[in-house]
Amino acid sequence: MSYRLATFAVLLxxxxxxxxxxxxxxxxxxxxxxxxxxxxxxxxxxxxYAGMVSFGHSAFxxxxxxxxxxxxxxxxxTLGALVFPALAAALAALVIGFFSIRVSGVYFIMLTLAFxxxxxxxxxxxxxxxxxxxxxxxPRASVLGVDTTTPWAFHLxxxxxxxxxxLVLWRIVRSPFGHVLRGIHExxxxxxxxxxxxxxxxxxxxxxxGLLAGVAGSLYAQFSGSITPDAFFWTTSGEALLMVIIGxxxxxxxxxxxxxxxxxxxxFVSTYTERWMLILGxxxxxxxxxxxxxxxxALKGRIGLRA
Amino acid sequence: MTPPPPLLAIEGVTxxxxxxxxxxxxxxxxxxxxxxxxxxxxxxxxxxxxxxxTGQLAPSGGRILFEGEPLTGLAPHTIARRGISRSFQRTNLxxxxxxxxxxxxxxxxDGRGSYDLLGSVGRLAAPLAxxxxxxxxxxxxxxLGEPAGLLSYGEQRQLELGVALATQFFSAAAALPGAxxxxxxxxxxxxxxxxxxxxxxxxNSE
Numbered sequence: 001m002s003y004r005l006a007t008f009a010v011l012l013x014x015x016x017x018x019x020x021x022x023x024x025x026x027x028x029x030x031x032x033x034x035x036x037x038x039x040x041x042x043x044x045x046x047x048x049y050a051g052m053v054s055f056g057h058s059a060f061x062x063x064x065x066x067x068x069x070x071x072x073x074x075x076x077x078t079l080g081a082l083v084f085p086a087l088a089a090a091l092a093a094l095v096i097g098f099f100s101i102r103v104s105g106v107y108f109i110m111l112t113l114a115f116x117x118x119x120x121x122x123x124x125x126x127x128x129x130x131x132x133x134x135x136x137x138x139p140r141a142s143v144l145g146v147d148t149t150t151p152w153a154f155h156l157x158x159x160x161x162x163x164x165x166x167l168v169l170w171r172i173v174r175s176p177f178g179h180v181l182r183g184i185h186e187x188x189x190x191x192x193x194x195x196x197x198x199x200x201x202x203x204x205x206x207x208x209x210g211l212l213a214g215v216a217g218s219l220y221a222q223f224s225g226s227i228t229p230d231a232f233f234w235t236t237s238g239e240a241l242l243m244v245i246i247g248x249x250x251x252x253x254x255x256x257x258x259x260x261x262x263x264x265x266x267x268f269v270s271t272y273t274e275r276w277m278l279i280l281g282x283x284x285x286x287x288x289x290x291x292x293x294x295x296x297x298a299l300k301g302r303i304g305l306r307a
Numbered sequence: 308m309t310p311p312p313p314l315l316a317i318e319g320v321t322x323x324x325x326x327x328x329x330x331x332x333x334x335x336x337x338x339x340x341x342x343x344x345x346x347x348x349x350x351x352x353x354x355x356x357x358x359x360x361t362g363q364l365a366p367s368g369g370r371i372l373f374e375g376e377p378l379t380g381l382a383p384h385t386i387a388r389r390g391i392s393r394s395f396q397r398t399n400l401x402x403x404x405x406x407x408x409x410x411x412x413x414x415x416x417d418g419r420g421s422y423d424l425l426g427s428v429g430r431l432a433a434p435l436a437x438x439x440x441x442x443x444x445x446x447x448x449x450x451l452g453e454p455a456g457l458l459s460y461g462e463q464r465q466l467e468l469g470v471a472l473a474t475q476f477f478s479a480a481a482a483l484p485g486a487x488x489x490x491x492x493x494x495x496x497x498x499x500x501x502x503x504x505x506x507x508x509x510x511n512s513e
Binding site: 168171172174175176177178179180182183186187189190191192193194195196197198201204208 | 361363382383384385387388393395399400401402403404408411412415416417420421422423424425426427428431470473474
């Protein structure tokens, strides 16, 4: 445990000093990895622990992003940067979850996908959200009295939130609640039979995952200074899914590694060839075939960790 | 002297699947502290009857009363919390979780503490202690760390019994007024006899 904490602390310190040694491009790459890492980890809580494979997680990323953009343009403070995006995404997750968790497997996948695409279609068309251009000129905020408008402060702010998200999720999956989720993943009907109101646990997990996805979406809007309907598009959900699977389902840390793999491949391979998706596809197939436990599973030397 | 009211009363219960009447007007009254067996040929509707009692299926007609209260239409988890536990015909465990965790989940199913998001599992000592106790009762004390899916068939049936036993923990431990009732589905007579034998021995030695 202390060994793990030490590694974690060293990693944070290394991330924190990256801007002193690398240029703007690499710093932004790291920030993007961490933001997508938060998003992918929130999906991993559903996929890897509760066994709920959602294909509509982009809904909460997009809601977080749009709410942050709207509020931050009025007042660039903590409320707009974190509180409202998180709450709006959690609320949306409660509503979408209320309908979606009643079904499982492919029906759950299709329902969550349908909900997220409704948001895409809506934001793509309505003028007050900028239609297909989205919202631009999103300012960086002053969060809890810390001004994140300087590049350094923003860098540390992203690191702090990613670390916090990892720690909170780490606690959750090891808590009694997290163990109930694993039980549901293993055998939902038996959990119901021994006395757990399964749907309530699933809904709560869905809302927590939605909340964190909203935080990621908000961070992304602050990071890029804009948010477009693409945040809601199904590819956003699909990319998070790939990240989780490449990194290792049900490991949390794997989701961040998956995000890193995905984004690094995207940025480096795309400088050589436009067909970077092809390389990504091959990478993905290789992982699924030869390392179904993802990067973390392969590192642990155990195949099929939670395949 | 009037006989005590039945613990479980099944009154004219019917269940149809389309044109098939799987259970047709079954009535039963089971007093407390009795063991009864339901036998019949394949397809007689035994499993359906069990599923009706524990809420996996809803009856098409008739009603089921536990301690005088109707169970009809309640969700399985609510029925379990009333004190009715069950084993399943086919092994129905948490295959990738350890034996101890299978039992702990069942013993912690009262929900108290199970919405704890940030605490640690070890802090809930009572379910853990009960899980160890049950493991000993069903003869799995040596196998606590083994994933349930890796147990032999016989051991899985022992664990199946254990999970059902551990489920009753909260109704007894929380000192709810409720009685407990168990549906032992497809557990071998020798397994149950061994379990009851051990219980009688403990009781007599107390």
